[in-house]
Amino acid sequence: MPDLKTEEMVVQMGPQHPATHGVLRLEITTDGEIVKKIDPHIGYLHRCFEKHCEVLNYHQIIPFVDRCDYLAAMNNEHGYVMAVEKLLDIELPPRVEYIRVIMSELNRIASHLVALGTFGLDIGAITPFLFTFRDREKILDLFEMTSGARLLYNYIWIGGVAFDLPNGFVEKCFEFIDYFLPKLKEYDDLLSYNKIFIARTAKVAIIPPAVAIEWGITGPNLRASGVDWDLRRDEPYSIYDKFDWDVIVADGRVGVLGDSWSRYYVRVLEMEQSANIVKQALEGLPSDENVKSAVPRKVKTKEGSVFFRSENPRGELGFYIISDGSDIPHRLKMRSPAFCNLSAISDIGEGLLISDLVALLGSIDIVLGEIDR
Amino acid sequence: MLGEYLPLFFLGVIVFGLIAVMLFLVRLLQPKRRSETDLEPYESGTTPTSFARTRFSVKFFIIAIIFIIFDIEVVFMYPWAVVFKELLNIGTFIFIEMLTFLGILVVGLIYVWKMGALEWD
Amino acid sequence: MLTDIAIIITKIMIVIGGTFTAVAYLILAERKVAGFVQERYGPNRVGIWGLLQPIADGVKTMLKEDITPAKANRIIYHLAPAMVLAPALVTFAVVPFGSGIDAFGRHIAFQIADINIGILFIFAITSIGVYGVVLGGWSSNNKYSLLGGVRSSAQMISYELALGLSVVGILLLTGSLRLNDIVEAQIGMWNVFRQPVAFMIFLVAVFAETNRLPFDLAESEQELIAGYHIEYSGFKYSMFMLGEYSNIITASALIVTLFFGGWTVPFIDVTKLGHLGAFLSVVSFAVKTGFFLFLYLWVRWTLPRFRYDQLMHLGWKILLPLALLNLLFTAAWITYV
Numbered sequence: 110m111p112d113l114k115t116e117e118m119v120v121q122m123g124p125q126h127p128a129t130h131g132v133l134r135l136e137i138t139t140d141g142e143i144v145k146k147i148d149p150h151i152g153y154l155h156r157c158f159e160k161h162c163e164v165l166n167y168h169q170i171i172p173f174v175d176r177c178d179y180l181a182a183m184n185n186e187h188g189y190v191m192a193v194e195k196l197l198d199i200e201l202p203p204r205v206e207y208i209r210v211i212m213s214e215l216n217r218i219a220s221h222l223v224a225l226g227t228f229g230l231d232i233g234a235i236t237p238f239l240f241t242f243r244d245r246e247k248i249l250d251l252f253e254m255t256s257g258a259r260l261l262y263n264y265i266w267i268g269g270v271a272f273d274l275p276n277g278f279v280e281k282c283f284e285f286i287d288y289f290l291p292k293l294k295e296y297d298d299l300l301s302y303n304k305i306f307i308a309r310t311a312k313v314a315i316i317p318p319a320v321a322i323e324w325g326i327t328g329p330n331l332r333a334s335g336v337d338w339d340l341r342r343d344e345p346y347s348i349y350d351k352f353d354w355d356v357i358v359a360d361g362r363v364g365v366l367g368d369s370w371s372r373y374y375v376r377v378l379e380m381e382q383s384a385n386i387v388k389q390a391l392e393g394l395p396s397d398e399n400v401k402s403a404v405p406r407k408v409k410t411k412e413g414s415v416f417f418r419s420e421n422p423r424g425e426l427g428f429y430i431i432s433d434g435s436d437i438p439h440r441l442k443m444r445s446p447a448f449c450n451l452s453a454i455s456d457i458g459e460g461l462l463i464s465d466l467v468a469l470l471g472s473i474d475i476v477l478g479e480i481d482r
Numbered sequence: 483m484l485g486e487y488l489p490l491f492f493l494g495v496i497v498f499g500l501i502a503v504m505l506f507l508v509r510l511l512q513p514k515r516r517s518e519t520d521l522e523p524y525e526s527g528t529t530p531t532s533f534a535r536t537r538f539s540v541k542f543f544i545i546a547i548i549f550i551i552f553d554i555e556v557v558f559m560y561p562w563a564v565v566f567k568e569l570l571n572i573g574t575f576i577f578i579e580m581l582t583f584l585g586i587l588v589v590g591l592i593y594v595w596k597m598g599a600l601e602w603d
Numbered sequence: 604m605l606t607d608i609a610i611i612i613t614k615i616m617i618v619i620g621g622t623f624t625a626v627a628y629l630i631l632a633e634r635k636v637a638g639f640v641q642e643r644y645g646p647n648r649v650g651i652w653g654l655l656q657p658i659a660d661g662v663k664t665m666l667k668e669d670i671t672p673a674k675a676n677r678i679i680y681h682l683a684p685a686m687v688l689a690p691a692l693v694t695f696a697v698v699p700f701g702s703g704i705d706a707f708g709r710h711i712a713f714q715i716a717d718i719n720i721g722i723l724f725i726f727a728i729t730s731i732g733v734y735g736v737v738l739g740g741w742s743s744n745n746k747y748s749l750l751g752g753v754r755s756s757a758q759m760i761s762y763e764l765a766l767g768l769s770v771v772g773i774l775l776l777t778g779s780l781r782l783n784d785i786v787e788a789q790i791g792m793w794n795v796f797r798q799p800v801a802f803m804i805f806l807v808a809v810f811a812e813t814n815r816l817p818f819d820l821a822e823s824e825q826e827l828i829a830g831y832h833i834e835y836s837g838f839k840y841s842m843f844m845l846g847e848y849s850n851i852i853t854a855s856a857l858i859v860t861l862f863f864g865g866w867t868v869p870f871i872d873v874t875k876l877g878h879l880g881a882f883l884s885v886v887s888f889a890v891k892t893g894f895f896l897f898l899y900l901w902v903r904w905t906l907p908r909f910r911y912d913q914l915m916h917l918g919w920k921i922l923l924p925l926a927l928l929n930l931l932f933t934a935a936w937i938t939y940v
Binding site for chain 2: 685689745746753828937
């Protein structure tokens with residue numbers, strides 16, 4: 110009898126695949142259903158963001174920053190304008206800072222809601238997705254009320270925000286927080302502590318802390334590996350040091366540290382903290398001030414460079430800007446958190462089943478707009 | 483005896499006839515605008531890199547073979563179960579007999595379990 | 604003789620027509636239940652409450668282009684959907700859906716064929732459906748469908764033993780494979796109270812048998828896009844769907860027949876009530892089956908999906924020993940108590 114050997118099969122996962130959350134292509138070599146090798150191919154959404162920035166003035170870049178991480182546009186704007194403000198040395202009115210924090214944290218909740226819903230969808234639970242989107246709609250309503258847009262806001266400007274909060278926003282926002290906090294229990298009941306969900310995600314695709322740091326993984330994914338690191342606390346920017354909140358670090362309560370379930374659950378708990386921050390910010394919101402008083406008519410920069418990083422829902426979002434003194438950046442480099450998080454996938458994903466690979470991909474919560482830029 | 487199966491025969495004929503008629507109708511109704519790319523297998527939007535019918539590694543091959551053995555033994559239990567109550571009038575022999583049979587089956591199950599045949603890789 | 608044949612043909616027509624209608628509205632019900640669970644409306648544009656949606660869907664799939672991939676194995680590719688649909692339609696034949704009436708000078712049972720190997724017939728025929736899935740997946744010349752087909756066979760070897768063994772307990776109690784006997788033996792006491800463990804095993808196994816969440820591994824959208832039927836379009840695709848949903852109906856009917864007294868009505872002896880009794884028995888059967896159909900939909904929109912080695916673990920290491928124990932216990936109970 111001749112020696113019959115089984116062959117490895119190359120399967121293209123993406124760009125058109127329900128689990129790749131966009132247009133990522135994973136070229137995976139499988140033996141049976143066990144993944145032997147993963148080659149991620151990116152760039153399907155590449156739109157020359159960084160090069161494009163070299164012909165736009167600082168104000169005009171903001172809408173393009175929105176379009177990088179389109180699920181957390183407020184956080185992106187916040188990070189970018191803070192980088193420019195650092196370059197310009199602008200003093201901000203306190204009301205602006207409060208509005209920005211409220212918007213950023215609301216958007217963090219919205220972004221995490223998408224992450225949870227789509228992760229559930231990847232595991233095969235369809236209903237949580239609809240539930241998270243139901244709640245996300247309410248946040249988008251708030252954004253629409255404030256900025257007129259539901260996805261890409263162009264709201265946070267250099268030195269200020271585009272509009273002051275509309276009448277009734279504060280009450281509506283309080284209403285939302287009161288509505289939202291009990292809903293977290295619903296997610297726990299429906300998905301987080303579901304036996305099958307735990308079987309599918311706990312102890313699956315583990316990223317040990319050392320590996321996470323090596324690959325430059327940041328944000329909830331890093332905290333899921335047990336590393337206690339959050340820029341909002343450890344390198345406080347804006348007015349985060351004024352609020353009383355906790356950095357969520359996973360404890361591996363149903364599996365081990367750094368598994369898919371931890372990555373999922375860190376986000377659930379983080380939403381609660383974000384809601385608390387929003388609540389405190391609303392309570393401490395300074396009364397009327399001109400929110401555009403510090404907006405420079407024309408951005409006049411000094412020659413030099415600046416790097417600023419902030420905590421995006423997906424991790425550390427960094428902006429490195431080299432200025433030649435004109436109102437157009439000489440070079441703008443964006444440190445994209447999702448890109449760094451994704452880069453670990455070929456290392457972590459080896460030896461997993463295809464189903465687990467989907468769980469891994471869903472749990473690190475990538476946004477292709479930001480990876481491809 | 484065969485009369486019992488007559489309806490099944492009719493049912494089979496009708497079902498297959500129905501499917502054939504439906505497929506024929508669909509053939510008449512469907513639009514035909516085929517292009518080369520239509521006929522390519524779908525591989526997430528890229529051009530397929532290789533033929534799909536490779537010698538594929540089936541990790542649960544051993545389990546599949548064990549399954550066949552066990553499945554046949556399950557079939558043996560059906561006639562036993564049907565006549566169980568009748569033969570119980572004669573004595574508990576039928577119960578002891580099946581106990582032995584089941585015992586052997588369970589020993590087999592424990593054996594394959596402990597040998598790790600039910601695990602993958 | 605001619606009357607007999609006419610009665611048989613009529614019964615077949617009623618069952619097939621009924622199955623098709625039920626399948627069409629089960630799909631609508633699924634989308635409505637999904638809407639209900641997910642706090643949205645579900646289809647409501649075609650007809651009042653979306654009631655004409657199934658017809659619109661049917662016409663649509665009929666008019667869609669039917670594509671055969673270039674390197675597909677043509678014969679098997681065309682045969683596979685029929686191999687799924689035909690067994691699904693045939694299995695219902697042995698399920699009694701009512702007590703029967705006396706007309707034309709004879710007793711007409713509400714069942715197409717009252718054969719003495721009822722349960723075996725169902726298991727034998729439903730197993731053919733798996734071949735349709737595996738071959739459909741293999742013949743498409745698509746890697747995802749191949750994986751789906753392989754998963755389907757993996758699934759089959761996981762649940763089939765437990766499925767077969769869980770029923771043996773009932774056979775011990777009834778002493779017959781004929782489904783009508785099993786139903787009549789449950790007058791007064793449903794099998795679910797006599798065999799609760801067997802019922803749980805059977806329920807899980809039958810969910811796996813019908814390829815439904817949490818066991819829809821062969822299809823698993825987020826992993827294999829559409830699994831075994833990824834290349835199928837138009838009417839062949841809807842044949843897979845029709846097959847899947849008629850399997851669900853048969854499975855629900857089977858659960859009711861084996862464990863919930865089939866067409867019997869609690870506390871009422873319908874066989875003595877003539878035509879009214881026959882009507883009541885059909886209603887009773889339909890209501891019970893409807894509940895399990897709802898359970899199917901409910902579970903689908905609630906639970907996530909298993910991984911296929913976990914299903915194998917569940918089938919071999921939990922359900923199989925449990926079913927063996929249950930069998931042993933039942934036999935000992937009958938012998939010594």
